[in-house]
Amino acid sequence: MxxxxxxxxxxxxxxxxxxxxxxxxxxxxxxxxxxxxxxxxxxxxxxxxxxLVRKIGAPHHAELAVAAVADGKEPRLVVNRDVADSLKVDDEYLQAAAKRELAEIERRRLRYxxxxxxxxxxxxxxxxxxxxxxxxxxxxxxxxxxxxxxxxxxxxxxxxxxxxxxxxxxxxxxxxxxxxxxxxxxxxxxxxxxxxxxxxxxxxxxxxxxxxxx
CATH class of the missing domain: 3.40.50.2020 (Rossmann fold)
Structure with missing residues (x-):
């Protein structure tokens, strides 16, 4: 294409x-x-x-987006509830992953x-x-x-x-x-x-x- x-x-x-x-x-x-x-x-x-936005992959399925976090003055976490609920992904996992991805976003902001x-x-x-x-x-x-x-x-x-x-x-x-x-x-x-x-x-x-x- x-x-x-x-x-x-x-x-x-x-x-x-x-x-x-x-x-x-x-x-x-x-x-x-x-x-x-x-x-x-x-x-x-x-x-x-x-x-700057980072995808959060599902546990053991990194390519499957269960959520994403976006940079900004007030960072936003957006959860794909259908996927999260079907895989029983809890908020503790999401918050920990969001913290890691926000750190990567900051690294990229400085790098770029x-x-x-x-x-x-x-x-x-x-x-x-x-x-x-x-x-x-x-x-x-x-x-x-x-x-x-x-x-x-x-x-x-x-x-x-x-x-x-x-x-x-x-x-x-x-x-x-x-x-x-x-x-x-x-x-x-x-x-x-x-x-x-x-x-x-x-x-x-x-x-x-x-x-x-x-």
Missing amino acids: FLDRSEAGEKLAKCLLGYKDEKPLVLALPRGGVPVAFEVAQALQAPLDLL AVGQSHPDVKDRTVIVVDDGIATGATAKAALILLRAARPKTIILAIPVAAPSTLKEFENLADHVVCLETPADFYAVGAHYREFPQISDEQVIKLLKSAMAWA
Whole structure:
């Protein structure tokens, strides 16, 4: 469906050009969302920043998202109650995991050199970008945190998403832009020809490059 994240970002950017005059802020969900968001920010000549969120995996099933925690002045823990209840995941596990992930978020904030303060989104049009959505746990946490900061408009922009999951975002974002919602959705990476892990160094390089127009 997409060659790589950069191509997906270029295609996504074409659908977002109508927001250029609103001087939006583009927020990427690292690390996979950064190369996609970079292309969007460049096309819109918009500043690029990060929305730091970490998934909390289920016990013995790290890839299964049972919750997610988002950074901010008041960090938010968002729990996927259906998964948590079915696996009997208790609050003690969730709180301990959230503490660990918040420490990792702080490490990344310092590593990426994005500053100690959080992006000022109040009364702004904000475009949140990721490389795709499967369960949506991390994106949900990000949007809930973002809404509390009172932006003017929230646009969720993703190249690909599971159809059933995407419906859950209609009340979390003001607008949702998604290029593809395949019925046979299995995993985000399955819809990219090239889907490597993104390193910290790549994130830092793209953030620095975006300063050229921001």
